[in-house]
Amino acid sequence: MKNINKAALATLISTALIANAYAVDNTTDEELDASDMTRAYSTFYVGASNNGDLKASGSLSYNLGNGMESMVSLEGTMDKEGKYSDSRMQYFHVFSIDSAVTPRVAVSLDIIDNSMATTAALGAISIFKTPIDSLTFFGRVGALTGEFSDESLAQFNITDNSLVGGMAAGYAVWKTGQDGTFLAAYPEFTYLSGDIESSTVKTTLMAATPLSSDHTRWGQVKLENTYGEMTSDSRQLDIDETKVWFNYKVYF
Template sequence: MKNFKKTVLTMLIGSALISTVRADDNVKSTNLDASDMTRAYSTFYVGASNNGDVKASGSVSYHYENGMESMVSLEGTMDKGGKYSDSRMQYFHVFSIQNPIVPRVAVSLDVIDNDIATTAALGAISIFRTPIESLTFFGRVGVLTGEYSDASINDFNVSDNSLVGGMGTAYAVWKTGQDGTFLALYPEFTYLSGDIKSSTVKTTLMAATPLSADKTRWGQIKFENTYGNMKSDNNTVDIDETRVWFNYKVYL
């Protein structure tokens, strides 16, 4: 596990450097829409939460002549004490299906590591246009597998660390102005099954606005609430956590 964490953080730094090299090519070749969750962009962002956590993420994208897009992203978080908290690696592939209501569908492979578990998830997300140009919906579903951490196994006094599960998310995105400023609201339900069962709902409200005239630099505020529980035959832990994130994001 320690080697995995070191690998993620090292790759994150490398991703940021590669993204910088690709900056001019990517921004000029795409119609930037920061509110569209079915587009692949080369980006870098840093963020800080109200409890002192610090997060950094970098992504590298590629756009194909047939309209498909792909992206590899890496994300890592440190707690206020400067220690590793969690990380994520993702491959994201976008398919253009030329439908006026559902113009794009994307599939993703995510590897997420934190204090609770390490999981690999296969998911899909689709955009849904509405008659109101400023309002867009997205839907995401996924299945996942992995294993609980040693700390989780000890805390819940179980022997089997394997898990399987699923997740579903519905996104509502509203563009509030001509400059691209938008609000996004999305509840995300996740269920994990095994000797430890976990059921959580993470509700996020995000406001994002461009900080530069070319709309390549953005400021974001995220309000996140995670509610649910983890339980085994021997222990139950209730979850109710709220965090506020302040992010600075650059489209390269």
């Protein structure tokens, strides 16, 4: 697993460098909307948390025509000691729908690896327009399967590492000004079932604003709180973690 993690981080760095150098925007000609979670963009961002973690992510997008877009993204995180923390690989596919309320839906396949488990998740997200132009909602659901890590097996004294689960999330986004600055709030619920049962609620508050006149460079501040528990027949672990992330994001 460690070799796979190192390979994922190496691939992430390579992809980010290629995206930064190539800088091709293959999305549609619509005005860039950094608050829209159902759009596919070529991007690169770096972030740092209040406890010293570092995160980098790169994505490459393509306009398939007929209102469809696709995107491949890679993300990796290192802790303050420079050690691997977690990674994520995603394929994202957007479909346009002839609806004024729900003009787009997207499906995604995510591979996520961290100290607790490695999972593959199939999900869908939809945008929901409101009569108020500055206020938008999004809804997301997903099903996942995977394996608990060796660290989790030892910590909870179990032998079966298989898991299944699901997630659901709701997102509220409010644009506060003409420059595109927006605030977002969203809870994400995730449930994992197996010899270990895990249920967590991750609540995020985010503020983002453009740092350039063409709106291709953005600054973000994210407050994340993860609350929940992991239980097995022999142990229960309570989870309550809060982080603040400072991100710099570039759209190509």
